[in-house]
Amino acid sequence: MRKLLVLFICLALVSVSVFASGAQESAFPERNIQIIVPYAAGGGTDAVARAIAQFAEPHLGQPITIINKTGGGGAVGWAEAAKARPDGYTLTMFAPNIVNLSIMNLSPVGYKEFEPILMFNNDPGTIVVAKKNANLDVVEMLNDDSYKSGGENPNFYLLTIQAQTGVIHQDIPYGGAAERVPAVLGGHVDFAIVNVGEAKGQIDAGELIPLAVMSEKRLDAVPNVPTLKELGIDAQMGSWRGLAAPKGTPKEVIAILEDAFTKAANEQGFKDFMKKAAFNIDFKSSADFWTFMEEQDVATTKMLSK
Template sequence: MASVLAVGLIGCSAGTDSASSGSKGASDFPKKQIELIVPFSAGGGTDAVARAFADAAKKHLPKPIGVVNKTGGGGAIGLAEGANAKPDGYKASLVTVELAILPNLGLASFQSDDLKPVAQLNADPSAVTVAADSPWKTLDEFLKYAKENPEKVRIGNAGSGSIWHLSAAALGEETGVKFSHIPFEGAAPAVTSLLGGHLEAVTVSPAEVSSQVAAGKLRMLGVMSDERLEAFKDVPTLKENDIDLSIGTWRGIAVPKDTPQDVVDVLKEASRKTVEEQSFKDVLDKLNLGIEYKDDTGFADTITKDSKRFKELIDKLNLKQ
């Protein structure tokens, strides 16, 4: 938030009676802890972004943010709870790209505009990752095996309708390969299943497999981005393999659509300053999560654009339920 507003809020938390100032609304917001709903399980990239944000935001809000994981339905349960919350700013959501996907799949009780954007925090591509002791050293080898063994390759995702499910489905469409799609309640359990030998691959973000790749337990075969990632310079893009596919997630803060704009503005300014905190940057850098900040207007444009894009992709893949 702007420096003057930040000072005012901190002063309020130190004991200034908001009523004595004669103003209402954002002038005394927040007066209690804010709950941040994470629609996926603890341990994954979405959870990591939420917790890093909540920790760094302590400097810019007079009350803390409590992170609560609400899993299920490929993110639908947590996103629905956030959309249906009281529009007072005290229950916010760490929204993911599934906000623009699930309604188009017919798997959600909400629409993408049932949540009002506050700020985008992050963006990451999907990546094809296999066990380090698997026979596939390259993406071409993996896809060749999958093509010769229809439906024998199990790819784990973060739930039916999740971006990691959609990215694998899009890969199959682009290459003419059939996969068995195995849903989990988040990326972390999918990766655990891959490590246990119960899957052939996952298509989660590089961040969600980075530690296991570094430890030599997993091997990343390709990233679904326009260019190679700085942290994984040796991993080719799918486009280098003549597969025209670039797809991934974004994460950000949102609140119920009827939340007053002055409350949104407080959260927006706090978000802007939080993203600039070195502690937030350090956590995301350590986990190889990409930082990409947009304010409420820019984030709204991203959601609208991606909702249209994913509707077209879902219709093309005939995935609507």
């Protein structure tokens, strides 16, 4: 009887330890997770990262720290993230440059060095003009090369449109929206393509007029503004953000992260934040996000080779 009891206890211990080790394997994460943001604190990508981190912490049960590592339009931060141990404890924020920079040979790493986790938003380009040009016909404007544009170089929004219209506008190189918006307001350029969130104050005040958006469907933020597609120019391009882990991160870990971040992204608090900041929510699962980036890669490569 006693022997039987000992045997039973031994069996119990073994099974508990086996169970425990099994549990340990699936116990990711067991320490804090860091997200490398390749852009400065206070910017749009940083804001999304900090907000999602706040909502994902309870789902993962571990603190998430944000590390800003800027430079080279994102290349520095991504190079660092790609080198990190692929264990799911180091993640990074993606933006369109993860695809674009490596096509232009400006970054040692591209999206293929990573495993996507989840895409959060996609803000389509929105063509804005100053108040005095409110009555311009946008199709006419895009087909008339006497109108000047102000945009980043290379201006992927404008290149996408030009690929459809064949009309080449003079494009004066400006930095971010902080430079493009005053350039349009001051009449130094005729139009610029920005994200609605970047110009919302001026749009609400009627100082900047959005003429068209470069998305499949109209935007909730500016429901009266037509899409370029409706107007007969099928040009779509947006600025998107998502989360990724270095290549080689175990499938199970990616699945846990995808699950936790998807739950966090679907919380009302996060959605409210995105709405307030005028980010256009467009969740894409790990697999869809990958396909999306492949499509972007093909389109951009084609555009730049022209």
